[in-house]
Amino acid sequence: MANDIVLETEALSKHWGGIKALNDISLQFHDRQLHGVVGPNGAGKSTLLNMLCGSLKPTSGCIFHKGERIDTLKPWKFVRRGIGRSFQKTNIYPEATCIENCAISAQRRFGGNFNLFVSRHSNKLVRKAAEQALAQVGLESRSDTVAAEISYGEQRQLEIAMVLATDPCILLLDEPMAGMGHEESQRIIELLKELKQTYCIVLVEHDMDAIFELSDQLTVLDNGRHLITGTVDEVRNDPRVKEAYLGAEEDDAEEEAA
Numbered sequence: 046m047a048n049d050i051v052l053e054t055e056a057l058s059k060h061w062g063g064i065k066a067l068n069d070i071s072l073q074f075h076d077r078q079l080h081g082v083v084g085p086n087g088a089g090k091s092t093l094l095n096m097l098c099g100s101l102k103p104t105s106g107c108i109f110h111k112g113e114r115i116d117t118l119k120p121w122k123f124v125r126r127g128i129g130r131s132f133q134k135t136n137i138y139p140e141a142t143c144i145e146n147c148a149i150s151a152q153r154r155f156g157g158n159f160n161l162f163v164s165r166h167s168n169k170l171v172r173k174a175a176e177q178a179l180a181q182v183g184l185e186s187r188s189d190t191v192a193a194e195i196s197y198g199e200q201r202q203l204e205i206a207m208v209l210a211t212d213p214c215i216l217l218l219d220e221p222m223a224g225m226g227h228e229e230s231q232r233i234i235e236l237l238k239e240l241k242q243t244y245c246i247v248l249v250e251h252d253m254d255a256i257f258e259l260s261d262q263l264t265v266l267d268n269g270r271h272l273i274t275g276t277v278d279e280v281r282n283d284p285r286v287k288e289a290y291l292g293a294e295e296d297d298a299e300e301e302a303a
C-alpha cells in the first residue's frame with residue numbers, strides 16, 4: 046500500500062433488501078488530494094460517505110485507515126481517528142454563535158461534554174481549536190454572531206469550520222456548494238483549494254464545474270456501481286461516463302415532457 050493512501054475501501058457494499066445502494070467498491074484516497082465523487086441521483090454517493098465516516102455499517106467489504114481496518118469500529122472512533130464529515134443539509138445550531146458551534150464540535154476532539162466539571166485547561170483548548178477553525182474558513186469576524194444571522198453561504202463555511210474543529214486529517218464533504226450562488230460557490234472553491242494542501246478531502250458535489258476544477262482524482266458511481274476513477278481528463282473523455290449522464294439527462298427530459 047503506497048504510504049500516502051490514508052483511506053481505502055475494499056469491495057465495499059451496502060444492500061437494503063434488494064436495493065444495491067453500493068456494490069463492490071474499491072477506492073483509494075490519498076493524503077493532500079481532493080478526490081471528487083460524482084454520479085446521477087441515487088448513485089450511492091451519500092451511502093459511500095456514510096460508510097466512510099462510520100455512521101453506516103457495510104453489508105460486506107472493508108474500510109482501512111492508514112492500513113488498519115476500521116469498518117467495525119464505533120462512529121466516535123472514526124472522529125478520534127481524524128475522519129470528519131459534513132452533511133448535505135446544514136447541520137449547525139442556529140441559536141448558538143459561530144464560535145459556540147465550533148466549540149461544540151471541538152469538544153468531540155477532547156472527548157468531554159459541556160458541563161461544570163470540564164477543566165479550565167480543556168476549555169482553553171476547545172476555545173483555541175474553535176477559533177482556529179473559524180479563521181481557517183475566514184469567518185473570524187463572525188465569531189460572536191448567532192449562526193442563524195449569517196448568510197446561507199457563510200453557514201456552509203461554518204459547517205466546514207465545525208468539521209475542522211474536530212482536528213481531522215480527512216474531510217468528507219457532502220455537497221458543500223448545494224444551493225449557492227456563483228460568488229458563494231467560488232468562495233468555497235478557493236477554500237477547498239487551500240484545504241486540500243493539508244487534508245485528504247473526499248468531495249461529493251453536483252456542481253460539475255467545481256468538481257472538475259478541484260479534483261485530483263475523480264470517481265464516477267452509477268446505480269451503486271463503480272464506473273471509473275481517474276484524472277479529470279480521463280473521466281471527462283470516458284464514453285461510459287457520457288452515457289451515464291446523458292442517459293440521466295434524457296430521462297429527466299422525458300419526465301419534464303410528460
Ligand SMILES: Nc1ncnc2c1ncn2[C@@H]1O[C@H](COP(=O)(O)OP(=O)(O)OP(=O)(O)O)[C@@H](O)[C@H]1O
Binds near residue numbers: 065088
Ligand atoms: N436507508 C435506506 N433504506 C433503503 N434504501 C436506501 C436508504 N438510503 C439510501 N437508499 C437507496 O440507496 C440508493 C443510493 O442512495 P444515495 O443517497 O447513496 O445516493 P446519492 O448518489 O447520494 O443520491 P443523491 O445525489 O440524490 O443524493 C438509492 O436507491 C436510495 O434510494
